Amino acid sequence: xxxxxxxxxxxxxxxxxxxxxxxxxxxxxxxxxxxxxxxxxxxxxxxxxxxxxxxxxxxxxxxxxxxxxxxxxxxxxxxxxxxxxxxxxxxxxxxxxxxxxxxxxxxxxxxxxxxxxxxxxxxxxxxxxxxxxxxxxxxxxxxxxxxxxxxxxxxxxxxxxxxxxxxxxxxxxxxxxxxxxxxxxxxxxxxxxxxxxxxxxxxxxxxxxxxxxxxxxxxxxxxxxxxxxxxxxxxxxxxxxxxxxxxxxxxxxxxxxxxxxxxxxxxxxxxxxxxxxxxxxxxxxxxxxxxxxxxxxxxxxxxxxxxxxxxxxxxxxxxxxxxxxxxxxxxxxxxxxxxxxxxxxxxxxxxxxxxxxxxxxxxxxxxxxxxxxxxxxxxxxxxxxxxxxxxxxxxxxxxxxxxxxxxxxxxxxxxxxxxxxxxxxxxxxxxxxxxxxxxxxxxxxxxxxxxxxxxxxxxxxxxxxxxxxxxxxxxxxxxxxxxxxxxxxxxxxxxxxxxxxxxxxxxxxxxxxxxxxxxxxxxxxxxxxxxxxxxxxxxxxxxxxxxxxxxxxxxxxxxxxxxxxxxxxxxxxxxxxxxxxxxxxxxxxxxxxxxxxxxxxxxxxxxxxxxxxxxxxxxxxxxxxxxxxxxxxxxxxxxxxxxxxxxxxxxxxxxxxxxxxxxxxxxxxxxxxxxxxxxxxxxxxxxxxxxxxxxxxxxxxxxxxxxxxxxxxxxxxxxxxxxxxxxxxxxxxxxxxxxxxxxxxxxxxxxxxxxxxxxxxxxxxxxxxxxxxxxxxxxxxxxxxxxxxxxxxxxxxxxxxxxxxxxxxxxxxxxxxxxxxxxxxxxxxxxxxxxxxxxxxxxxxxxxxxxxxxxxxxxxxxxxxxxxxxxxxxxxxxxxxxxxxxxxxxxxxxxxxxxxxxxxxx
Numbered sequence: 001x002x003x004x005x006x007x008x009x010x011x012x013x014x015x016x017x018x019x020x021x022x023x024x025x026x027x028x029x030x031x032x033x034x035x036x037x038x039x040x041x042x043x044x045x046x047x048x049x050x051x052x053x054x055x056x057x058x059x060x061x062x063x064x065x066x067x068x069x070x071x072x073x074x075x076x077x078x079x080x081x082x083x084x085x086x087x088x089x090x091x092x093x094x095x096x097x098x099x100x101x102x103x104x105x106x107x108x109x110x111x112x113x114x115x116x117x118x119x120x121x122x123x124x125x126x127x128x129x130x131x132x133x134x135x136x137x138x139x140x141x142x143x144x145x146x147x148x149x150x151x152x153x154x155x156x157x158x159x160x161x162x163x164x165x166x167x168x169x170x171x172x173x174x175x176x177x178x179x180x181x182x183x184x185x186x187x188x189x190x191x192x193x194x195x196x197x198x199x200x201x202x203x204x205x206x207x208x209x210x211x212x213x214x215x216x217x218x219x220x221x222x223x224x225x226x227x228x229x230x231x232x233x234x235x236x237x238x239x240x241x242x243x244x245x246x247x248x249x250x251x252x253x254x255x256x257x258x259x260x261x262x263x264x265x266x267x268x269x270x271x272x273x274x275x276x277x278x279x280x281x282x283x284x285x286x287x288x289x290x291x292x293x294x295x296x297x298x299x300x301x302x303x304x305x306x307x308x309x310x311x312x313x314x315x316x317x318x319x320x321x322x323x324x325x326x327x328x329x330x331x332x333x334x335x336x337x338x339x340x341x342x343x344x345x346x347x348x349x350x351x352x353x354x355x356x357x358x359x360x361x362x363x364x365x366x367x368x369x370x371x372x373x374x375x376x377x378x379x380x381x382x383x384x385x386x387x388x389x390x391x392x393x394x395x396x397x398x399x400x401x402x403x404x405x406x407x408x409x410x411x412x413x414x415x416x417x418x419x420x421x422x423x424x425x426x427x428x429x430x431x432x433x434x435x436x437x438x439x440x441x442x443x444x445x446x447x448x449x450x451x452x453x454x455x456x457x458x459x460x461x462x463x464x465x466x467x468x469x470x471x472x473x474x475x476x477x478x479x480x481x482x483x484x485x486x487x488x489x490x491x492x493x494x495x496x497x498x499x500x501x502x503x504x505x506x507x508x509x510x511x512x513x514x515x516x517x518x519x520x521x522x523x524x525x526x527x528x529x530x531x532x533x534x535x536x537x538x539x540x541x542x543x544x545x546x547x548x549x550x551x552x553x554x555x556x557x558x559x560x561x562x563x564x565x566x567x568x569x570x571x572x573x574x575x576x577x578x579x580x581x582x583x584x585x586x587x588x589x590x591x592x593x594x595x596x597x598x599x600x601x602x603x604x605x606x607x608x609x610x611x612x613x614x615x616x617x618x619x620x621x622x623x624x625x626x627x628x629x630x631x632x633x634x635x636x637x638x639x640x641x642x643x644x645x646x647x648x649x650x651x652x653x654x655x656x657x658x659x660x661x662x663x664x665x666x667x668x669x670x671x672x673x674x675x676x677x678x679x680x681x682x683x684x685x686x687x688x689x690x691x692x693x694x695x696x697x698x699x700x701x702x703x704x705x706x707x708x709x710x711x712x713x714x715x716x717x718x719x720x721x722x723x724x725x726x727x728x729x730x731x732x733x734x735x736x737x738x739x740x741x742x743x744x745x746x747x748x749x750x751x752x753x754x755x756x757x758x759x760x761x762x763x764x765x766x767x768x769x770x771x772x773x774x775x776x777x778x779x780x781x782x783x784x785x786x787x788x789x790x791x792x793x794x795x796x797x798x799x800x801x802x803x804x805x806x807x808x809x810x811x812x813x814x815x816x817x818x819x820x821x822x823x824x825x826x827x828x829x830x831x832x833x834x835x836x837x838x839x840x841x842x843x844x845x846x847x848x849x850x851x852x853x854x855x856x857x858x859x860x861x862x863x864x865x866x867x868x869x870x871x872x873x874x875x876x877x878x879x880x881x882x883x884x885x886x887x888x889x890x891x892x893x894x895x896x897x898x899x900x901x902x903x904x905x906x
Contacts, residue, residue: 008404012397012400012404014033014035015035015036016400017035017037018037019037019115019116019117020034020035020037020038020041020087020097020115020116020117020118021033021034021035021037021038021113021114021115021116022034022038022054022057022113022114022115022116023104023111023112023113024054024111024112024113024114025109025111025112026103026110026111026112027109029053029054029055030053030054031049031050031052031053031054032050032111034046034049034050038116041087041089041095041116041118042057042087042088042089042090042095043089043090043091044089044090048090054112054114055069056088057087057088058085058086058087058088058097058099059085059086059088059094060084060085060086061084061085061086062084069085069099069101069114082098082099082100083098083119085097085098085099085116087116095118095119095120096118096119096120096123097116097117097118097119098116098117098119098122099114099115099116099117100114100115100117101113101114101115102115143168144170144253144254145168145170145251145252145253146168146170146171146174146231146251146252146253146254147166147168147170147171147249147250147251147252148164148166148167148168148171148182148185148249148250148252149164149165149166149247149248149249149250150162150163150164150165150184150185150247150248150249150250151163151165151246151247151248152245152246152247152248158208158209158244158245159205159208159209162184162185162186162248163183163184164182164183164184164185167179167182171252174221174223174229174231174252174254175188175191175221175223175224176191176223176224176225176227177191177223177224185204185248185250186201186204188200188250189201189204191221191222191223192219192220192221192222193219193220193221193222193228195220196219196220199217199219200217200219200233203215203217203235204235207235207237207248208237208245208248211243212237213236213237213239214234214235214236214237215234215235216232216233216234216235216314217232217233218230218231218232218233218255218259218312219231219233229254229256230254230255230256230258230259231252231253231254231255232252232253232255232258233250233251233252234250234251234252235248235249235250236248236249236250237249258287261372262287262293265293265372265373266293268370268372280298280301280379281298281377281378281379282295282296282298282299282302282303282377282378282379283295283296283298283375283376283377283378284296284299284315284375284376284378285371285373285374285375285376286315286331286362286373286374286376287366287373287374288335288366288374289314290314290315290316290328290331290374291312291313291314291315292310292311292312292313292314292315293311293312293373294307294311294373295307295310295311301380302350302356302358302378302379302380303318303348303350303351303356304350304351304352305318305350305351315376316328316331318348318349319346319347319348319349320346320347320348320349320355322347323346323347326344326346327344327346330342330344330346330362331362331374334362334363334364334374335364335366335374336364337364338364338365338366338367339363339364339365340363340364341361341362341363342361342362342363343359343360343361344359344360344361344362345357345358345359345360345381345385346358346360355382356380356382357380357381357382357384357385357386358378358379358380358381359378359379359381360376360377360378360379361376361377361378362374362375362376362377363375405422405424406424407424407504407505407506408421408422408424408425408428408484408503408504408505408506408507409421409422409424409425409502409503409504409505410422410425410433410502410503411491411500411501411502411503412458412491412500412501412503413499413500414462414498414499414500414501415440416440416441416455416458416501417437417438417439417440418433418436418437418438418439418440419437419500420433420437421433421436428480428482428505428507429480430480441454441455450472450473450474450475451474453470453472454470454472454486454488457470457486457488458488458501458503461488461489461490461501462490462498462501465490465498466490467487467488467489467490468487468488469485469486469487469488470486470488471483471484471485471486471508472484472486474505481509482507482509483507483508483509483512484505484506484507484508485505485506485508486503486504486505487503487504487505488501488502488503489501489502489503489504490502545572552565572878593631593632593633593730594631594632594633594634594753595629595630595631595753595754595755596629596630596631596632596634596637596753597627597629598627598629598630598637598662598683598685598750599623599624599627599662601634601637601638601641602621602623602641602660602662602685603621603623604638605638605641605642605645606619606621606660609642609645609658613645613649613658614649614655616654616655616656617649617652617655617656617657617658618656618657618658619645619657619658619660620657620658620659620660621659621660621661622659622660622661622662623661623662624661624662624663624664626664627662627663627664627683628664628681628683628752628753628755629683629752629753629754629755630683630750630751630752630753631730631750631751631752631753631754632730632750632751632753633726633730636726636729636730637726637750639722639726640685640722640723640726640727640748641660641685641687643720643722643723644687644723644746644748645658645660645687647720648687648688648689648691648744649689651689651691651692651693651743651744652689652690652691652692656689656690656691656743657689657690658687658688658689659686659687659688659689660685660686660687661685661686661688662683662684662685662686663683663684663686664681664683664684665681665682665683665684665749666681666682667681668681668682668684668749670732670733670749681752682732682749682750682751682752683749683750683751683752684747684748684749684750685747685748685750686745686746686747686748687745687746687748688743688744688745688746689743689744689745690743691743691744692740692741692743693738693739693740693741693742693743693744694738694739694740694744695740699736699738702720702736703720703721703723703724703734723746723748727748727749727750730750730751731751732748732749732750732751733749734746734747734748734749735747735749772889773799773800774796774799774800774801774885774888774889775800776800776801776802777801777802777826777827777892778801778802778803778804778819778824778825778826779796779801779802779803779804779825779826779827779828779829779888780803780804780805780806780812780815780816780819780825780827780828780829781793781796781803781804781805781806781829782805782806782807782808782809782811782812782815782828782829782830782831782834782839782842783807783829783831783834783858784807784808784831784833784834784835785831786807788831789805789807791881792805792829792884793805794881795881795882795884795885796884796885796888798881799881799885801888804819804825808834808835808836808837809830809834809835809836809837809838809839809841809842810836810837810842811836812828812830812834812837812842812846813837813842813845813846813849816828816846816849816850816853817849820849820850825853826854826892827853827854827855827856827888827891827892828843828846828853828854828855828856829856829858829875829884829888830842830843830855830856830857830858831857831858831859832857832858832859832861832863833859833860833861839857839858839859843855843857852871852896853871854871854872854873854891854892854895855871855872855873855891856872856873856874856875856887856888856891857872857873857874857875858874858875858876858877858879859874859876859877860876860877860878870894870895870896871891871894871895871896872891873887873890873891873894875887
C-alpha cells in the first residue's frame with residue numbers, strides 16, 4: 001500500500017477545496033493563512049487580506065451577528081452552517097455566505113478556522129423557488145387533483161388544534177359533501193370507506209408524531225349517495241425547528257379508472273412474470289408517475305426489499321436525495337421518447353440504509369397494450385463504480401501531486417527512453433516533455449560528459465535495484481547550466497521487476513552558491529583572526545633577512561658571509577611558504593577533490609596555528625602511522641582544521657591543550673543510515689580541547705548558521721556551520737561530544753581516497769632539478785617591479801638566454817612587436833598584475849601578433865582559470881632564479897616544435 005506525505009496532502013486539500021478558508025489567531029483576530037478561494041471571492045491580494053482583522057471581513061444581516069461570530073471563534077467554537085452572514089469584497093460589496101467556525105487544537109496556541117461557502121446561488125435558487133411556488137399555486141387551483149392544506153395552532157399536543165386553511169372545491173365534490181363540512185383533517189376520515197378508515201387515521205397520526213415528512217396511500221371514498229371511488233392520497237407535513245408539525249398538505253387524485261386498469265394489468269403481468277423472476281438483473285414495471293407496479297425477485301439481492309412490499313410505492317422513494325432530480329429528469333425523458341431505451345446511472349438507498357449505485361435502462365411501453373408500463377431494467381454496479389472512482393481519485397491525486405512537486409521528476413523505460421515528466425522538468429530543460437517521450441537523452445541534447453556519468457549511474461541502478469544519489473553540473477538544450485542533486489531509483493512493475501528508472505533532481509545551484517559564500521565568509525574571518533600571529537612571524541623573518549644583508553653589505557660579516565646568506569635565503573623561503581599558505585587558505589574556489597595525506601595536512605595547519613595561538617595553549621598531535629588517504633579538497637579541509645582549532649583556542653581563555661588525532665574508521669556509518677558500512681570506509685580527524693565545554697542545549701544548535709555564544713563582534717556564528725557543510729559536501733559527517741567543564745571534541749569523518757602515488761612527487765623534484773641551459777633564445781620579461789626584472793635578467797642570462805625587458809603590459813606589447821620584426825622572442829614572461837595592461841590583456845594582444853608564441857604567467861595569487869594548452873605555463877611568486885629557469889625550460893620543451901622556431905617577418 002502506498003503512503004503519502006501528510007504535509008503535502010494537507011497543502012493539496014487547502015489549495016483545492018472549493019470553500020473559502022480563513023485560519024486566524026482567536027486572541028488577536030489576525031488572519032494567519034487563507035486559501036485561493038478567498039482571493040477569488042473577495043478580490044483582495046494575499047498581502048492585502050492578511051493585513052485585515054477577521055471580523056472586518058464579515059457582517060450579519062441582522063444586528064449582533066459579528067459579535068456572535070467573534071464569540072464563536074474566541075470562546076465557544078460551536079458555529080456550524082450559519083446563514084445570514086455577508087463577506088466583504090475589495091470594492092466594499094458584500095457576498096452572502098454560509099459560515100462554519102471550528103477550533104483547531106494545535107500547539108502552542110489553538111487556532112480558529114472559518115469556512116465560508118458562497119451562498120449566492122442558493123439564495124437565487126430559493127427566490128426562484130418562491131416564484132415558482134406562487135405560479136404553481138395558481139396552476140394547482142385549477143388542477144384535477146383535490147388539494148387541501150391545514151395548520152396547527154401552537155400547543156404541546158401535535159394531534160390537536162388543526163384547522164383547514166384551504167380546501168379545493170374538487171375535494172367537496174369528490175366526497176359529495178359541501179365545502180364547510182370539513183373543518184379539520186381528521187374529519188376527512190368520515191368519508192373514507194369503513195374498511196380503510198382506521199388505517200387512514202392511524203397513518204395520519206403516525207405521520208404527525210413520527211419522523212417522516214410525507215406519506216401516500218390509496219383507499220376508497222364513499223360519497224353521500226353511496227358512490228365508491230378510489231383515490232390516491234399524498235400527505236406532506238411541515239415541521240418547525242423543534243420537529244413539531246405546523247402544517248399539513250394533502251393531494252387527492254381520483255384513481256378509480258386507474259385502479260381498474262391496474263387490475264387488468266395485473267392479470268396480464270402473470271403471463272410474463274415467470275420469464276423474469278429468475279434473472280440476476282432486476283426488472284420493474286412503473287406507471288407514468290414512477291409507481292412500481294411490479295418488481296422481480298432480484299430486488300431482494302440488489303436493494304434488499306421484498307418485491308411484494310415495494311409494489312405500489314414510487315420508485316423515486318428509493319433514490320438517493322442528491323440524485324432525485326436527475327432521476328426524475330431521466331424518467332421524464334423516457335416518457336417523452338416512447339419505445340426508446342434511456343440509460344441512466346443513479347444511486348439508490350437499500351433496505352439496510354446503504355447506498356447502492358444502480359445502472360438502469362428505461363423504456364416507455366405505456367402505449368403497448370400488452371405492457372402498459374415503463375419497463376425498467378437495472379443492475380447493481382456499486383463495486384464497479386467504487387473501484388472506478390477510487391482509481392480515478394487515486395490517479396487524479398497522483399497527477400496533482402506529480403505536477404505540484406517542485407523538484408525535477410522524470411521516468412524512463414529500461415532502454416532509458418523518456419516515458420513522462422513533471423512541469424518542473426520541462427521548465428528546467430526548456431524542452432516540452434511531449435517532444436522527449438520515446439527518446440533517449442542523447443537524442444535530445446547531445447552527449448555531454450555529465451550525461452555519460454548519469455548513464456553509468458542508471459546502469460548501476462538497473463543492475464542492483466538500489467537507489468543511487470549524485471550531484472552533477474548539468475547543461476540543457478536551452479543553454480541553462482545547473483547543479484542537480486539527483487536520485488536515480490528503480491521503476492518497478494508487476495512482480496516487483498525493474499521495468500525502468502525514476503529520476504528525481506533538485507536544483508541546488510543557488511544553495512551551492514550560498515554555501516560557498518558562507519564558507520568563504522568564515523574563511524576570511526579566520527584569516528583575520530590569524531593575521532596578528534602571521535604578522536609577528538613575518539616581521540621576525542624580515543628581521544633576519546634585513547639584518548644579515550646589512551651585515552654583508554657593511555663588510556663586517558667576515559668569514560660568516562656565506563652562512564649569513566644561507567640564513568637569509570632560508571628566512572625568505574619561510575616567508576614565501578607562509579604567504580602561500582595564507583593565500584591558499586583564503587582563496588575562493590569550487591570543491592576540488594583530490595587524494596590527500598591527512599597527516600600532512602594536519603602538520604601544515606599546526607605550523608600555521610602555532611604562530612597565532614596563545615603560548616599557554618599546547619598543541620598535541622597524534623597522527624595514525626598507517627593512515628589511509630582521503631578524497632577531499634585541500635583548502636576546505638584546511639579550513640575545517642583551522643575553524644575547529646580556533647574555536648578550541650577561544651574555549652580556553654586561561655590556557656589548556658588542543659589535541660588533534662587521526663585514525664582509520666572503516667566500519668563507520670553516517671548517522672541515521674540503515675546501509676551497511678562502506679567498503680572503502682572513512683578516515684577521521686579529531687580536534688578536542690580542555691576548555692569550558694557546552695550544555696546539551698547549546699550543543700544541539702552549534703551547527704546552525706549564525707548561532708554563537710560569543711559576545712557581539714567576537715564571532716559570526718558561521719565556523720561550525722562551515723565545518724558541517726564541508727563534511728557533508730564531501731560525503732562525510734561531524735560528531736560532537738561535550739559537557740560543561742569537561743571540554744569539547746569534534747570528530748570529522750571523510751571518505752577514503754585512492755592510495756597516493758609517490759612517483760608524482762619524484763617526477764616533480766626531478767623536473768625542478770633539471771635546469772638545462774638556454775641556447776640563446778630571446779626571452780621577454782614584463783614586470784612592474786624593477787628589482788624583479790633585474791633579478792630575472794641576471795638569472796636568465798646566466799642560464800644562456802638573451803633577455804629583453806618591459807615595465808608594464810602596454811610596453812610588453814610594443815617590445816614584442818618590435819622584436820618580432822627581427823624574428824626574435826621565443827617566450828614571453830608576463831606578471832598577471834601590471835599597470836596599463838594586465839598580463840592577461842597583454843597576452844591577448846601579443847597572441848594576435850603571433851598566435852603561437854609561448855607565454856609564462858607569473859603571480860603571487862593562486863590562479864585556476866588560465867589556458868591549459870602546451871604553450872602556456874604558470875609560475876607562482878615568489879620564485880627563485882632556478883624555479884624561473886626550470887619553468888621557462890618546461891614551457892619551451894612542452895610547446896610544439898613549430899612554436900619555438902624564430903617567427904619570420906610577415
